[in-house]
Amino acid sequence: MYLIKKIFILISICIFSTITFAKEKVSLIIKNGNILTMNKSKDILENGVIIIKDNKIIDVGNPSILNKYTSEKIIDAKNSIVMPGMINTHNHIPMIAFRGLGEEGIKNRLFAYFFPLEGEKLSRDLIYKATVHGTIDMAMSGVTTYADMYYHMDEMAKATKAVGLRAVLGETIIKYPVVDAKEPYGGFEYALNFIKEYKNDSLIIPAFGPHAPYTVSKDKLLEISKYSKENNIPVLIHVGEFDDEDKRLNLTDKSVIEYLKEINFLNKNVLIAHGIHLNEKDLNIIKENNVGISYNPMANAKGATGIAPAYEMLKKNIKVGLGTDGPMSSNQVDLFRTLSYASTMQRLKYNDRTIMTPETIIEMATIGGAKALNLDDKIGSIEKGKLADIIIVETTSPNMVPNYDPYATLVFQANGSNVDTTIVNGKIIVENKKLITYSMEQNNKDMNEIQKDIKEFAKELAKKAKELN
Ligand SMILES: [Zn+2]
Structure with missing residues (x-):
């Protein structure tokens, strides 16, 4: 009887601790980034963390919030600017x-x-x-x-x-x-x-x-x-x-x-x-x-x-x-x-x-x-409750160095090819500078055909344009 009671107590503790320390499963975690939240007080979180569940941002904060969540997909945004x-x-x-x-x-x-x-x-x-x-x-x-x-x-x-x-x-x-x-x-x-x-x-x-x-x-x-x-x-x-x-x-x-x-x-x-x-x-x-x-x-x-x-x-x-x-x-x-x-x-x-x-x-x-x-x-x-539309911009390319003020770096130094990751509605569209939602091969083929066709027509337009001028 005593043994059964002891086992029962042990099992209860196990269940209790599992419930207490279970991490919430989420779809995506972004960590280690320099986050420009663009919230009302324009908070910048150095070494910040963003938690995304389905299409929404459910938490934003410092690394301590990582204890509460688990995800199969974690993006390490080290040396990057993370912004809306x-x-x-x-x-x-x-x-x-x-x-x-x-x-x-x-x-x-x-x-x-x-x-x-x-x-x-x-x-x-x-x-x-x-x-x-x-x-x-x-x-x-x-x-x-x-x-x-x-x-x-x-x-x-x-x-x-x-x-x-x-x-x-x-x-x-x-x-x-x-x-x-x-x-x-x-x-x-x-x-x-x-x-x-x-x-x-x-x-x-x-x-x-x-x-x-x-x-x-x-x-x-x-x-x-x-x-x-x-x-x-x-x-x-x-x-x-x-x-x-x-x-x-x-x-x-x-x-x-x-x-x-x-x-x-x-x-x-x-x-x-x-x-x-x-x-x-x-x-x-x-x-x-x-x-x-x-x-x-x-x-x-x-x-x-x-x-x-x-x-x-x-x-x-x-x-x-x-x-x-x-x-x-x-x-x-x-x-x-x-x-x-x-x-x-x-x-x-x-x-x-x-x-x-x-x-x-x-x-x-x-x-x-x-x-x-x-x-x-x-x-x-980037705020709790908003839809997860987020980009990650790398700061290691020569044009991004030095990066003293992330706002100035973005406005006066950066170009589109510094964007590493693009997330829309919680879904990763671009990762490691590669598009993952659509075939680039298909897109290139389609655009080549369009270009070929328009090129001929444009030659005629150029001739007429000279006369119009
Ligand atoms: Zn217009």
Whole structure:
């Protein structure tokens, strides 16, 4: 009897201790990294640990939290910067199939290249393959979420999911017949179907992409706005890209922003791309209506369209994210070079070398972009409860040494090829600088075929462009 009792007690202790000291099984642990959390207090955790379960970050802290968790997959981020995945808030990614064309200094690039290429070459197949390529380019260089305005959004959604990125995809709505809508404004119907199909997707956030106030009528803008407000759908639109948009709209006594306010179009669901030609009053209206802005400094410099007053926007607490614009405008879809432009263009504009610090720039590229897209409750920082969209940037390549201030290293030294690991929604997309979700061989084959076909067509365009000039 005594022996049985003793064995019973022993077994109880064993069970009790197993329960007490059992580690929680999680999907992924990242340790030893220099973590830029981008949380409210901008905490940096040297030798930090991130715990990921399924698609979420469930814990962040110092190495002591490792006692609580176990995982089959542990990433050692020694000598690396770990940060939230970057958010590219403005793009037209399938145009990556055309990047590098029409760079010979012609004036009418839009008519000489953009329109003929889009009219002749845009097919569902090309949009799918080019989106795969563009999302691979972004994934391998640290972008985990992008916002886009283009055509055949269902193909773009499929391609984006195949690679594994997160995206806000706005179907283009415009007064002209376009590749996926033969009737003017056919994109609205297309968008409604796309929204219904992807409303509850884990990676795709369907949106409206009215091209610009001067290419979409007031009535159509109101129709889009009504549906957006009722169903909480993002609206992506170009505003303030050119200095004559008020003239294009025949506005004589008010700005484009005042016009948009008057028709009650501006609200938190709206993201304005570019926002270059805006005055003080416009910025106040944008702030009052909680509208987001996508600042595209590199594309705007290359296109000589102007420098957006991003510094003023930040001073007014406007939600500002960074964007590259389409690959024909900036040629790069990763944000690294844009990070540097985002700072230096403002310093030139305001003649002040103390503004737009690297920390501010990284903030715009992460949590700022998330705020501009109303996704800051889900992404943009490394915090408990957020979705696991994380990148790991190595600091051992020559261009990354020395690394005294990680923000400065990222903004002024790093490039896309320093990204070692990209994680989206808890899933590893890129590891050891290699894409693991999609066949690179397939992607190279597809892009080679596209390139071969477009190269011939582009020769004709170049000839005509010379005449147009
Ligand atoms: Zn654009």
